[in-house]
Amino acid sequence: MSTTPEHVKCLIIGSGPAGYSAAIYAARADMKPVLYEGPLPGGQLTQTTEVENYPGYPDGRTGPEMMEDLKKQALRFETDVRHGWVTKVDFSGPVHKVWVDDTKEVHADTVIISTGANAKWLGLPNEIRLRDSGGGVTACAVCDGFFYRGQTVALVGAGDSACEEATYLAKLCPKVYMLVRKDEFRASKAMVHRVENTPNIEVLFNTEVKDVIGADKVEGLTIVNNKTRVESRLDVTGLFLAIGHKPATDIFQGWLDMDEQGYIKHKPDSTHTNLPGVFVAGDAADKVYRQAITSAGTGCMAALDAERWLAAQGRH
Ligand code: NDP
Numbered sequence: 044m045s046t047t048p049e050h051v052k053c054l055i056i057g058s059g060p061a062g063y064s065a066a067i068y069a070a071r072a073d074m075k076p077v078l079y080e081g082p083l084p085g086g087q088l089t090q091t092t093e094v095e096n097y098p099g100y101p102d103g104r105t106g107p108e109m110m111e112d113l114k115k116q117a118l119r120f121e122t123d124v125r126h127g128w129v130t131k132v133d134f135s136g137p138v139h140k141v142w143v144d145d146t147k148e149v150h151a152d153t154v155i156i157s158t159g160a161n162a163k164w165l166g167l168p169n170e171i172r173l174r175d176s177g178g179g180v181t182a183c184a185v186c187d188g189f190f191y192r193g194q195t196v197a198l199v200g201a202g203d204s205a206c207e208e209a210t211y212l213a214k215l216c217p218k219v220y221m222l223v224r225k226d227e228f229r230a231s232k233a234m235v236h237r238v239e240n241t242p243n244i245e246v247l248f249n250t251e252v253k254d255v256i257g258a259d260k261v262e263g264l265t266i267v268n269n270k271t272r273v274e275s276r277l278d279v280t281g282l283f284l285a286i287g288h289k290p291a292t293d294i295f296q297g298w299l300d301m302d303e304q305g306y307i308k309h310k311p312d313s314t315h316t317n318l319p320g321v322f323v324a325g326d327a328a329d330k331v332y333r334q335a336i337t338s339a340g341t342g343c344m345a346a347l348d349a350e351r352w353l354a355a356q357g358r359h
Contacts, residue, residue, distance in 0.1 A: 049147075050150045051075065051151050052074045052076075053074040053075065053152070054079070054139070054149060054155070055077070056141070056155070057079075057158040057159055058080040058084050058124070059088065059110075059157060059325055060113060060335045060338040060339040061325025061345070062155070063117045065343065066078050067117050067120060067343075067346075068347060069155070074346070076122050076123065077122075077149070079127045079143060081128055081129070084126070088106035088335055089110055090175075092105055092106065093105060094106050094109055094335065096185070096186065127143040130144060130294065132154075132295060134321060137320070138151070139152075141154070153353060155346065156295065157338075159290070159338075160289060160290040160291060160306075161289050162284065164286075167253075169257075179257070180255065181284070184283050188283075190281075191215065193216070194217075194280045195219075195279050196216050197279045198219060198285055199222045199224075199282070199284050200286045201225065201228045206234035209238055212283065213244050219243060220244075223246060223250060224251050226248045226270075247266070249269050250269070253265040253274065261279065261280055263277055288330065290330075291327065299316050299318060300316065306330050307323040309328055319352070320353075324342040324345035325338035
């Protein structure tokens with residue numbers, strides 16, 4: 044049996060909006076992209092219910108349906124979409140080596156990394172259950188806040204994202220409880236001022252969520268003051284988590300420049316990483332916007348950058 048590694052022109056790692064958008068552009072440019080779906084085919088959007096803010100879907104679409112559409116579009120231009128998880132890379136040479144499921148070795152002229160990021164959760168059983176059933180637990184205020192307009196909601200977190208999302212929700216909801224586990228914010232002063240100047244946000248310091256109440260929908264929270272140990276019930280119909288994200292970039296550590304949280308750095312106004320022929324798109328490089336549409340946009344950019352880079356090498 045031959046052990047010669049497969050050689051491809053364009054390898055795309057990850058199957059969220061960034062990966063599929065890159066695939067559509069790369070395939071139409073005749074780069075014959077191979078896309079590995081990764082551990083969560085379709086990415087974070089498959090964990091959400093309704094998506095109403097993606098242009099072109101006037102009546103909204105569920106996240107899983109939208110990802111099926113994107114996949115179909117990539118397949119229509121003959122992207123080679125494969126099950127499999129890239130577990131190791133070696134970017135030391137001009138040809139980039141990756142291993143799929145620890146076994147299959149693939150060599151690629153260009154690699155587009157679109158492995159995304161994962162929201163962090165508290166890990167409470169009822170939180171996860173209601174998240175998975177679309178029952179009112181979410182980690183994206185910009186995506187889902189609209190469904191809670193006119194309602195009282197709670198948001199957990201004290202960083203910049205939490206402050207930004209609390210002020211976003213405060214425009215839609217009459218009351219937003221912000222639950223902060225310490226007695227201070229982690230966010231920048233400017234963001235904290237924004238929260239403090241929003242009258243319908245009530246910040247509860249030293250407060251943690253002990254349980255989420257509700258059979259099919261969030262009906263309230265059991266919260267505990269971690270100083271006094273006093274427990275109480277908070278009547279809310281939505282729980283938003285803003286306790287950080289973790290980019291899925293561990294396998295690229297040591298090869299690519301990253302910030303301290305693991306987001307891959309890219310050159311300004313482009314998707315070029317520090318290594319020639321390796322590009323990054325989507326949430327693996329974005330801790331600020333994190334939207335399907337911005338992710339798709341950078342996927343398109345990565346494919347164009349890859350194509351131009353190959354052409355400049357005289358290889359396309
Ligand atoms: P951060 O890691 O900065 O903050 C996470 C927050 O969640 C912290 O306040 C932390 O609390 C809290 N937290 C973590 N785990 C738990 C838990 N189990 N229970 C309760 N609270 C918890 O994440 P962000 O997403 O806010 O920001 C990520 C990066 O992106 C930062 O560098 C930020 O500056 C940047 N950013 C910038 C924006 C901008 O400039 N407009 C907008 C959004 C993000 P504690 O403080 O107690 O550790």
